Every structure is written in C-alpha cells, then in structure tokens.
Amino acid sequence: MxxxxxxxxxxxxxxxxxxxxxxxxxxxxxxxxxxxxxxxxxxxxxxxxxxxxxxELVARALRHNKPVSLAEIDTGSLRGDFDAILANSDDCQMEKDSALMRGLAHAVHDNPELLQALRELLVEPEMTGLDEVLQRAVRRGEIRADNPALKLVPHMLIGAFIARPLIEDQPVDSAFLRSYIDAVVLPSLGA
Amino acid sequence: MxxxxxxxxxxxxxxxxxxxxxxxxxxxxxxxxxxxxxxxxxxxxxxxxxxxxxxELVARALRHNKPVSLAEIDTGSLRGDFDAILANSDDCQMEKDSALMRGLAHAVHDNPELLQALRELLVEPEMTGLDEVLQRAVRRGEIRADNPALKLVPHMLIGAFIARPLIEDQPVDSAFLRSYIDAVVLPSLGA
CATH class of the missing domain: 1.10.10.60 (Homeodomain-like)
Known part of the structure; x- marks a missing residue:
C-alpha cells in the first residue's frame, strides 16, 4: 500500500x-x-x-475500520482474550458494523469480485487473528485440539451479529456479545 | 386466508x-x-x-416455503428431533433458503413493514416451533431449564446458514448442519 x-x-x-x-x-x-x-x-x-x-476500495475501507489486530490480544486466558476484544469495540461501532454486515450479505452473493476482495482483506486476516487466539487457548490446555467447534467460532459470532436485530429487534452491544460468548462460544469449545 | x-x-x-x-x-x-x-x-x-x-406477499410466500411445522416433530430425544428436521429438508432446498436469507438480510433492515410481516408470519412461528422442541428436551431432563443458550439457538442456526457460504465458499447442506448441531448447538445446551 x-x-x-x-x-x-x-x-x-x-x-x-x-x-x-x-x-x-x-x-x-x-x-x-x-x-x-x-x-x-x-x-x-x-x-x-x-x-x-x-x-477492492470497499474491502480496504472495511479493513481500515478494524484497526485492532486480534492476534495481538493475549491476556493469558480465552475468556480474558474475548473480554479484551469486546473492550476494544464500543457499542456504537458494533451497531455500525452490524449494519455493514447486513448491507453486504446480499451484495457479496452477487459480486464474486467483492467476495474475493473481502475474503483476502477482511475475512482471512480476522480468521487468522481469531485462530491465533484460539490456538493459544489450545496450547494452554483450555480447549482440546480436536474440538470440532474450533473451526465454527466465526459462524457462531456472525450469527450473533445478524440474528440479534432480526429476531429480537435489539442492537448488538457488548453486553449481549459477552452473554453469547459465555452461553454459546465457550461451552461449545469446552472452555 | x-x-x-x-x-x-x-x-x-x-x-x-x-x-x-x-x-x-x-x-x-x-x-x-x-x-x-x-x-x-x-x-x-x-x-x-x-x-x-x-x-405481506413476500412473507406469505416465504412461510409457504416451510410447510413442515417444527412443533410436530417429536422423536423422544433432542438429537433425534434435529435429525428429523434435517431429514425433512433436502440440500437443494437448503441452498435456496440460504440464498433467500442473504437476499433478505439487508432488505429487512430498510423495510420495517417487511420486517414486521416476516416476524409475524415466519420468525415467530418458527421460533415457537423450535422452542417447543427445546422445551420438550427440558421436560425430559436433557437440558437445564435455566440454560442461557436456550434463547440463542436461532442465532446459532442463522450463523451457520449465513457464514458457511461467506467463509468457506461452500453451500449449506445437511452434513454441515449435522456437524454444526453436534459441535455447537448440543454442547452449548449441555445436551
């Protein structure tokens, strides 16, 4: 760049x-x-x-929106890492992110070029960062290395972002995400 | 009608x-x-x-698309109920549903009238059906009544439908949904 x-x-x-x-x-x-x-x-x-x-412009703009690298977060426990991720995002920003995600869900389907750019510039780096956070938890013994939910954490989190406004007519905020992580993400990981 | x-x-x-x-x-x-x-x-x-x-026309058309009432499914175990739900949907239909969901994610945000119609005609009946399946599992002792994940099953499932094509470039099929239910939904429910 x-x-x-x-x-x-x-x-x-x-x-x-x-x-x-x-x-x-x-x-x-x-x-x-x-x-x-x-x-x-x-x-x-x-x-x-x-x-x-x-x-590419849209994907770069979205990537710029996410300046905190997940991989840099390392508090010593998985729950602590998730807390630190939430502490780095304010509620207003989360509602904006949720609106962007809804706005892109269909466009991505119709625009292979946009999907490709989003995958390379946003999805892959975020997945890699999230994966590092999870792999550190595996190395600490918090999660079994063969837990099949390890690969499904992005799906769980995207569900939280998309479904909250749709089903409950509520914005996504850090209180909701914390309860979702405690009720869904950590138990499925056995952590 | x-x-x-x-x-x-x-x-x-x-x-x-x-x-x-x-x-x-x-x-x-x-x-x-x-x-x-x-x-x-x-x-x-x-x-x-x-x-x-x-x-209203769109919401009715979507509702018509889902003729199987979840509440009628009662196999005697939660995993059996989920298997029966999956057996009732073929993979081609699931890919079509996933395309519809992506197509509606943004429209719903911009059209309060559509969101309202979808909630009344599709979301509420499905949620009620899913809730009956879950409440029967609670009564059988498979899930604790105060498990906070009980209210979050729709979020988990919507995440599976939206994220699979986006992240993995794969269509949603019954094999994926079965592995997602085993790895995420049942463990978070403690079932």
Missing amino acids: AVRSRLTPEREAELYEAVLDLLREVGYDALTMDAVAARTRSSKATLYRQWGSKP | AVRSRLTPEREAELYEAVLDLLREVGYDALTMDAVAARTRSSKATLYRQWGSKP
Whole structure:
C-alpha cells in the first residue's frame, strides 16, 4: 500500500470513512465511484489508480475500520482474550458494523469480485487473528485440539451479529456479545 | 386466508413459487408487483386484493416455503428431533433458503413493514416451533431449564446458514448442519 499511495494517512482514512458512510446509507449496489469521488472531492481517476476497483476500495475501507489486530490480544486466558476484544469495540461501532454486515450479505452473493476482495482483506486476516487466539487457548490446555467447534467460532459470532436485530429487534452491544460468548462460544469449545 | 382467497391452493402455490424465484433472481428491492403480475399472468389488482402489500406477499410466500411445522416433530430425544428436521429438508432446498436469507438480510433492515410481516408470519412461528422442541428436551431432563443458550439457538442456526457460504465458499447442506448441531448447538445446551 505504502509504495503506490501518494495520499497522506489522514486523507486515506477520510476516504475510507466516506466509503463506509455511503455503504451504510445506500448499500453496495447503489454505491458508485462517482458518488465516492463527489463525496470526497477527489477524481475518479485517482480512486481507480489508487484502488483498482470498487470491490477492492470497499474491502480496504472495511479493513481500515478494524484497526485492532486480534492476534495481538493475549491476556493469558480465552475468556480474558474475548473480554479484551469486546473492550476494544464500543457499542456504537458494533451497531455500525452490524449494519455493514447486513448491507453486504446480499451484495457479496452477487459480486464474486467483492467476495474475493473481502475474503483476502477482511475475512482471512480476522480468521487468522481469531485462530491465533484460539490456538493459544489450545496450547494452554483450555480447549482440546480436536474440538470440532474450533473451526465454527466465526459462524457462531456472525450469527450473533445478524440474528440479534432480526429476531429480537435489539442492537448488538457488548453486553449481549459477552452473554453469547459465555452461553454459546465457550461451552461449545469446552472452555 | 381461506375466507378472502378465491384462488385454488395449486394456483396459490404457483404464485408463491414465482415470488420466491424472483426474490432469488433480483432481490427484494427490485421485486415489483408488476414483475410478479407479469411472471404469474395475474393482475396487480388481484395481487393487492389478495395480499394487501408486497411485504405481506413476500412473507406469505416465504412461510409457504416451510410447510413442515417444527412443533410436530417429536422423536423422544433432542438429537433425534434435529435429525428429523434435517431429514425433512433436502440440500437443494437448503441452498435456496440460504440464498433467500442473504437476499433478505439487508432488505429487512430498510423495510420495517417487511420486517414486521416476516416476524409475524415466519420468525415467530418458527421460533415457537423450535422452542417447543427445546422445551420438550427440558421436560425430559436433557437440558437445564435455566440454560442461557436456550434463547440463542436461532442465532446459532442463522450463523451457520449465513457464514458457511461467506467463509468457506461452500453451500449449506445437511452434513454441515449435522456437524454444526453436534459441535455447537448440543454442547452449548449441555445436551
């Protein structure tokens, strides 16, 4: 990124924030490079030179939104690590993330290029980070190495984010996620 | 429904199937009553007289898609009940359901009327059916009545449906759901 970028980090952050705002307002399909250019007072040529395509720009913007690397979290216990992850996210941010996830669920299905970019830039790094947190718990003896739920933690967490507003008409907040981790994630891991 | 309907059950089923096909093809926002009328060779007036509004028509079509009542399933054990639920759904149908769920995740957020209709016609009856299955397991002593995961089973299952294609690029099928139930749902319930 540093090599091809001639934008300052501040300007880059500003652009990503505008992309995410547009994504929440109008959804992925209606988000155009024209709209991003207009909102950020930049030229479409700059946007394409910098990011190549709309899916990559959106995926980078989403990735920028997640500055905390999960892998860096290491409190000495799995429950402590989950607590630290929750402490790093405020409730308002979680509601925004939940809105983004809902907005992307369908777009991803119709746009293989977006799915690919999201997988490489967001899903894989997050999965790797989460996996490190879980593998440390395995090494500490908190979870059996052959527990089949180890590979299903992302599914459980995505369910919490998607289903909470749909079923209970409640926003996702850290209190709910903590109770979900205690009731579902840790017991299924046998931790 | 029987009172105001002058359609035969066959014709009604045909209409619902067309609505679901359109929903998978173009998504909720682009699905118009005009398109439904054209596809099914009926008049818009008939559609509105029969169903009142697009959200209600869509919710009824989705409900029609789920003819098996979960509450009727009673094999004598929780794992047996889940197996019976899976045996009632074929894999092709599950992939179609997963596509519908992705298509609706965002629409629901933008359309309070659709969310309301979906809650009344689909979510509440399914939740009630699932809850009966779970409460029978509580009465048999398989699950403690105060287990906090009892209220979170829908979240876990929705996570399986949404995350499987997103993370693993695999369709949801009964083999995956069985392994998810064994690894996540039953252990979190302590069953």
